[in-house]
Amino acid sequence: MRARIDRYQPSEIEPRWQARWDELGLHRADLADTTRPKFYLLTMYAYPSGDLHIGHWYITTPTDAIARFHRMHAENVFMPIGFDAFGLPAENAAIKNRVNPRTWTMKSIDKMRVQLRSMGASFDWSAEVITCEPDYYRWNQWLFLEFLKAGLAYRKKSAVDWCPNDGTLAREQVEGTDRHCWRCGAKVEKRELDQWYLRVTRYADELLDFNGLGWPDPIRIMQTNWIGRSEGAEVTFTTAPSAHHAGGEPLGVFTTRPDTLFGATFMVLAPEHPLLGALTAPERKAEVEAYLTQAAARTEIDRLAADREKTGVALGADAINPVNQARIPIFVADYVLGSYGTGAIMAVPAHDERDFDFATRFGLPIIKVVMPSDGDPDAALTSAFVEHSADEVLVNSGPFSGRPAADAFGEIVAWLEQHDAGKPTVTYRLRDWGFSRQRFWGTPIPVIHCERCGIVPVPAADLPVLLPENVDYAGSGVNPLTRDLAFLNVTCPSCGGPAQRESDTMDTFMDSSWYWFRYLSPHKDDGPIDPAMVARWTPVDQYTGGAEHAVMHLLYAREVTKMMRDIGLVEQGEPFLRLFNQGQILGADGERMSKSRGNVQDPDDLVARYGADTIRLFLMFMGPWDQGGSWSPTGIGGVHRFLNRVWTLALDPQGLEGGDPDSGKLPAGEDRAAAERSIRMAAHRTLRAVTEEYTGFRFNTMVAHLMELANTLFRYRGSEVANGPAWDEAIRLLLLMLAPATPHVADELWNRLRAEAGLPESTIHRESWPAVDDTATAAELREVPIQVNGKVRDRITVPAGIDQAELERLVLARDRVREVLGGRTPDRVIHAGGRLVNLVVRES
RNA sequence: GCCGAAGUGGCGGAAUGGCAGACGCGGCGGACUUAAAAUCCGCUGUCCGCAAGGGCGUUCGAGUUCGAAUCUCGACUUCGGCACCA
Numbered sequence: 001m002r003a004r005i006d007r008y009q010p011s012e013i014e015p016r017w018q019a020r021w022d023e024l025g026l027h028r029a030d031l032a033d034t035t036r037p038k039f040y041l042l043t044m045y046a047y048p049s050g051d052l053h054i055g056h057w058y059i060t061t062p063t064d065a066i067a068r069f070h071r072m073h074a075e076n077v078f079m080p081i082g083f084d085a086f087g088l089p090a091e092n093a094a095i096k097n098r099v100n101p102r103t104w105t106m107k108s109i110d111k112m113r114v115q116l117r118s119m120g121a122s123f124d125w126s127a128e129v130i131t132c133e134p135d136y137y138r139w140n141q142w143l144f145l146e147f148l149k150a151g152l153a154y155r156k157k158s159a160v161d162w163c164p165n166d167g168t169l170a171r172e173q174v175e176g177t178d179r180h181c182w183r184c185g186a187k188v189e190k191r192e193l194d195q196w197y198l199r200v201t202r203y204a205d206e207l208l209d210f211n212g213l214g215w216p217d218p219i220r221i222m223q224t225n226w227i228g229r230s231e232g233a234e235v236t237f238t239t240a241p242s243a244h245h246a247g248g249e250p251l252g253v254f255t256t257r258p259d260t261l262f263g264a265t266f267m268v269l270a271p272e273h274p275l276l277g278a279l280t281a282p283e284r285k286a287e288v289e290a291y292l293t294q295a296a297a298r299t300e301i302d303r304l305a306a307d308r309e310k311t312g313v314a315l316g317a318d319a320i321n322p323v324n325q326a327r328i329p330i331f332v333a334d335y336v337l338g339s340y341g342t343g344a345i346m347a348v349p350a351h352d353e354r355d356f357d358f359a360t361r362f363g364l365p366i367i368k369v370v371m372p373s374d375g376d377p378d379a380a381l382t383s384a385f386v387e388h389s390a391d392e393v394l395v396n397s398g399p400f401s402g403r404p405a406a407d408a409f410g411e412i413v414a415w416l417e418q419h420d421a422g423k424p425t426v427t428y429r430l431r432d433w434g435f436s437r438q439r440f441w442g443t444p445i446p447v448i449h450c451e452r453c454g455i456v457p458v459p460a461a462d463l464p465v466l467l468p469e470n471v472d473y474a475g476s477g478v479n480p481l482t483r484d485l486a487f488l489n490v491t492c493p494s495c496g497g498p499a500q501r502e503s504d505t506m507d508t509f510m511d512s513s514w515y516w517f518r519y520l521s522p523h524k525d526d527g528p529i530d531p532a533m534v535a536r537w538t539p540v541d542q543y544t545g546g547a548e549h550a551v552m553h554l555l556y557a558r559e560v561t562k563m564m565r566d567i568g569l570v571e572q573g574e575p576f577l578r579l580f581n582q583g584q585i586l587g588a589d590g591e592r593m594s595k596s597r598g599n600v601q602d603p604d605d606l607v608a609r610y611g612a613d614t615i616r617l618f619l620m621f622m623g624p625w626d627q628g629g630s631w632s633p634t635g636i637g638g639v640h641r642f643l644n645r646v647w648t649l650a651l652d653p654q655g656l657e658g659g660d661p662d663s664g665k666l667p668a669g670e671d672r673a674a675a676e677r678s679i680r681m682a683a684h685r686t687l688r689a690v691t692e693e694y695t696g697f698r699f700n701t702m703v704a705h706l707m708e709l710a711n712t713l714f715r716y717r718g719s720e721v722a723n724g725p726a727w728d729e730a731i732r733l734l735l736l737m738l739a740p741a742t743p744h745v746a747d748e749l750w751n752r753l754r755a756e757a758g759l760p761e762s763t764i765h766r767e768s769w770p771a772v773d774d775t776a777t778a779a780e781l782r783e784v785p786i787q788v789n790g791k792v793r794d795r796i797t798v799p800a801g802i803d804q805a806e807l808e809r810l811v812l813a814r815d816r817v818r819e820v821l822g823g824r825t826p827d828r829v830i831h832a833g834g835r836l837v838n839l840v841v842r843e844s
Numbered sequence: 845g846c847c848g849a850a851g852u853g854g855c856g857g858a859a860u861g862g863c864a865g866a867c868g869c870g871g872c873g874g875a876c877u878u879a880a881a882a883u884c885c886g887c888u889g890u891c892c893g894c895a896a897g898g899g900c901g902u903u904c905g906a907g908u909u910c911g912a913a914u915c916u917c918g919a920c921u922u923c924g925g926c927a928c929c930a
Binding site: 088160430437628700835836 | 848861883
């Protein structure tokens with residue numbers, strides 16, 4: 001009997017190796033080193049919610065494998081981590097317990113640091129950034145003041161959801177169709193507030209350009225649609241005189257279909273339109289106001305829902321169409337948004353679904369102005385005609401009747417320009433960034449309101465504007481800064497008179513919109529970034545993070561980078577060269593993991609039971625990384641078993657333990673040399689596949705390939721080739737391939753084998769990624785499936801280099817093929833690049 | 845509703861125009877054991893058949909193709925985002 005080997009005990013191995021890697025400084029990037037190619041690997045930093053759940057592991061551990069894979073390619077890898085530490089959850093916890101959110105946040109961070117380390121993730125902790133620390137958020141303030149100076153920030157009135165007890169509410173804090181406050185249940189109102197905006201629409205066109213970026217198509221499409229560029233025209237209608245109104249005011253509408261201008265039969269203003277009051281006839285006032293109240297209670301999603309029945313109210317006023325002087329009635333309806341275009345539309349029911357619905361509902365005329373060239377201009381429409389094909393012509397359009405629709409667009413716009421009644425315009429769905437939050441737990445916006453001087457920026461020398469330490473939440477969500485007189489009352493930096501600080505804080509998306517620059521010089525105290533480091537290390541080479549950030553965070557990050565470029569701070573306008581969005585891990589119930597749902601999987605328990613390596617590998621093995629899925633621990637045992645099998649292969653190649661009846665023998669038909677060739681072929685084919693899978697982030701199939709290799713090696717365990725040169729090479733490759741994914745057990749086995757060979761300790765994570773030996777992977781024979789009419793009926797084994805004619809001859813000579821053909825001759829023979837032969841015969 | 849994605853055995857999934865179900869879980873059987881656990885080996889889509897073999901089968905319905913899980917069109921279901929959750 002053999003000597004007993006140690007059992008695989010992750011709880012002993014993992015902390016030991018984590019400490020060893022720390023001692024070696026393995027994960028510290030040398031930012032000044034220019035001798036190796038740099039690789040800036042960024043994963044979305046964590047929100048310190050208090051507990052790391054399995055979703056954090058799902059994001060982090062494959063990213064760590066990427067880092068380690070790149071280090072094995074002699075790259076200088078920088079993989080920092082930090083905490084996105086401002087935000088509502090801390091504030092909510094603070095309100096509940098009436099404590100400073102800082103206390104709650106810092107406690108969470110301390111816990112999460114320990115958990116993150118337990119993953120064995122190779123973060124460079126020396127670069128850690130915590131956004132709620134003054135040495136980070138002072139630079140938010142600094143950047144804001146620079147944006148202000150550059151005209152990129154401005155103030156505008158806009159509406160927020162407002163609870164009389166809790167102040168401004170986030171969308172998720174408004175509940176139910178009756179729209180009540182989640183905390184106190186009060187009815188939610190809209191309130192107009194002066195707020196800060198960042199002029200990100202300036203970058204709309206530039207943001208549409210993804211040239212040179214390796215971003216997934218779906219994300220690019222979503223961002224493109226979010227930006228929503230529409231080419232069209234602004235058309236100036238005029239208000240008609242009426243009993244209550246002098247008329248004659250210009251009233252601009254935006255349309256993407258100026259070619260349908262003659263079909264406009266009414267006009268619709270958004271409930272937010274500034275001219276509403278002036279245009280409404282006295283007898284309609286009550287009805288219109290009631291409608292506005294109703295509209296204010298609706299969400300934008302609800303307002304835009306195409307299947308909702310259209311609502312609206314006539315104002316009792318008309319507008320005059322510049323092309324034909326037609327008087328059309330003006331309505332207010334909530335399917336038009338104040339924030340888009342001019343907040344007013346000309347309604348062409350014949351050629352727009354929404355206008356068609358509205359016209360049908362309100363009995364308004366529908367005039368057809370575009371139709372196929374062979375159409376009937378008088379036939380009634382049963383739905384809006386919105387086709388865009390080459391052979392359409394205008395009808396009922398005065399001098400433009402008969403013109404091809406494609407040309408009419410330009411011709412009518414030209415006519416409008418000549419008559420000073422309109423111009424070509426591009427409109428975007430993208431809006432400027434509403435930047436103000438009526439919250440405590442964020443970066444104070446560094447401006448002072450002075451009665452005499454107006455808005456005065458806080459002088460750079462006075463930054464940071466610190467959040468007070470003693471906060472009184474009074475049990476409500478109203479920003480305690482608004483009650484903190486010591487914070488609010490200041491002297492005006494400009495005139496020295498009494499003045500008040502702004503109590504609003506910044507959207508926390510600001511924090512996450514430049515943090516990767518700060519990682520490069522986290523402690524720099526005379527500027528937000530280190531230009532030399534930024535020039536050398538950015539853009540980020542690879543960014544990884546959840547797909548739920550597809551639009552917002554990833555767009556804000558691009559916008560802020562461009563703003564930083566425009567104030568001369570950085571050179572490039574794009575932050576992330578390559579992007580990979582993982583799917584989300586949902587709870588076992590298929591819902592998003594959250595404490596309130598009680599479906600959070602705590603990884604600490606799993607680590608205690610299986611070790612970090614097993615969990616890392618299991619998360620990679622679960623399925624494609626971009627797909628996520630419901631959490632289920634089913635199958636984790638299989639991955640753990642695999643690591644145990646690797647352990648056994650490495651330390652006990654000769655073992656006869658276990659009841660394998662074939663143990664000790666070579667597989668049938670193989671001699672020693674054939675067995676060694678088989679082992680080498682398996683190992684090098686696996687290496688080739690695994691290298692490709694790591695490169696393409698296909699971790700699930702990467703793991704499957706490694707499992708297959710282990711299964712192959714088990715067939716030879718205990719035989720005369722076990723522990724031979726081919727075997728030893730295969731084990732060595734197996735460990736190197738595992739090193740990025742399961743770093744602890746790979747290093748442990750690597751070093752146990754080194755010790756057996758009398759070599760000193762040397763971490764596997766400083767080894768180079770091995771090269772494939774092409775001579776080992778080439779096969780002499782190949783199996784080719786034979787189909788008859790697309791169904792596999794036989795298979796044939798042929799020499800690898802066989803030519804088509806010879807293959808066809810062998811195929812047709814097969815008994816089985818002749819039997820299936822039953823005397824028929826194939827009409828066609830398809831050779832699918834040597835992978836398959838398909839014999840096509842006519843069915844009798 | 846709009847934008848994006850996904851739907852394949854009992855389960856997670858593989859195959860992205862060429863052998864459907866790799867790999868793993870679960871299940872069944874065997875070896876080892878006084879026994880159990882652990883470990884090792886084998887079988888495992890479904891129906892018909894003693895077998896050889898055959899039929900059916902990738903959410904549903906049409907289509908393109910010698911050949912479709914994969915491409916096209918139309919539905920259904922689920923997930924992500926929709927601008928104050930991060």
